[in-house]
Amino acid sequence: MPQHARTTRVCRDCDGFPVVAITTGTRHADGTRATLRIACPTCQGTGHTASAALARTGR
Numbered sequence: 110m111p112q113h114a115r116t117t118r119v120c121r122d123c124d125g126f127p128v129v130a131i132t133t134g135t136r137h138a139d140g141t142r143a144t145l146r147i148a149c150p151t152c153q154g155t156g157h158t159a160s161a162a163l164a165r166t167g168r
Contacts, residue, residue: 118158123149127156 119125127149135143148154 120149120152120156120158122151123156125156127152127154 120127129147130144131147133143133145137143149156152158
C-alpha cells in the first residue's frame with residue numbers, strides 16, 4: 110500500500126526547527142552552561158504554518 114504524504118505545512122522561516130538553544134557564555138554553579146530557548150516568531154514554536162484557507166477566514 111502506498112504511503113500518503115503529510116499535509117501539514119512546514120514553517121518557511123524556521124524550516125521545521127522552531128526552537129533553538131543559544132548559549133550565553135556563562136555557567137551555572139554546577140558547571141552546566143546557561144542557555145536561552147528561542148522560539149520562531151512566525152510559527153510561535155510549532156514548526157507549522159496555518160493553511161491558506163484558515164489564514165483568510167478573517168476577511
